[in-house]
Amino acid sequence: MSKKNVTSRRAVIQASLGAGLGLAGLSSLFIAGGLRPKKEITPESEPIKEGDTFVIAQGPDKGKPVTLDTLPLGGPFVLAWPMDPKTKVVKSGERNNLSMIIRFNPDEYDAETKKNSDQGVIVYSAICTHLGCTVSDWLADQKIFLCPCHKGLYDPRQGAKVVGGPPPRPLPMLVTKVSGGKVVAGSGFLSPVGPVGALARNKAQV
Numbered sequence: 001m002s003k004k005n006v007t008s009r010r011a012v013i014q015a016s017l018g019a020g021l022g023l024a025g026l027s028s029l030f031i032a033g034g035l036r037p038k039k040e041i042t043p044e045s046e047p048i049k050e051g052d053t054f055v056i057a058q059g060p061d062k063g064k065p066v067t068l069d070t071l072p073l074g075g076p077f078v079l080a081w082p083m084d085p086k087t088k089v090v091k092s093g094e095r096n097n098l099s100m101i102i103r104f105n106p107d108e109y110d111a112e113t114k115k116n117s118d119q120g121v122i123v124y125s126a127i128c129t130h131l132g133c134t135v136s137d138w139l140a141d142q143k144i145f146l147c148p149c150h151k152g153l154y155d156p157r158q159g160a161k162v163v164g165g166p167p168p169r170p171l172p173m174l175v176t177k178v179s180g181g182k183v184v185a186g187s188g189f190l191s192p193v194g195p196v197g198a199l200a201r202n203k204a205q206v
């Protein structure tokens with residue numbers, strides 16, 4: 001066999017092996033994907049959407065509607081779940097729906113936050129953009145949200161921009177409306193909720 005033929009035969013074998021390995025890799029990906037349990041969307045786990053109202057998520061007033069009266073001017077915030085106003089289903093089956101709602105004098109907001117607020121009320125995601133903990137604490141003297149996991153700090157008057165700690169980006173907000181005194185979603189969240197990219201993968205490993 002000539003040297004040229006040996007070379008081209010070797011090239012064909014290598015190409016076949018490569019294709020085989022590639023297919024095997026792809027198959028294992030498909031198998032892995034197929035084995036991964038599919039997340040079933042139920043009425044409780046539907047994402048937050050325009051028109052949803054909100055109910056208080058915890059404490060003695062759990063389940064009561066979030067209204068202007070439940071939101072003291074200047075904070076603190078209220079943790080809340082969205083609720084479908086027609087079916088009255090509370091969408092607490094999807095953690096990414098957990099929201100924090102706060103009210104300030106609109107003149108204290110930056111332009112973007114003011115634009116998306118109504119009567120001083122603005123709704124943010126309560127899921128930290130660092131590794132996904134619940135942003136559950138309130139620094140009353142500074143009027144800042146605190147994520148207790150790694151001390152991430154967010155300023156609710158500036159679009160929940162990060163003012164301390166490791167979070168890489170602000171908490172998502174949604175267009176907020178107030179109708180008949182009740183807080184209503186005027187949209188879904190305007191940016192991805194929780195950690196994304198490498199941070200989401202890190203989160204999956206913790």
Ligand code: FES
Nearest residue numbers: 128130131147152
């Ligand atoms: S998860 Fe919130 S600061 Fe790390």
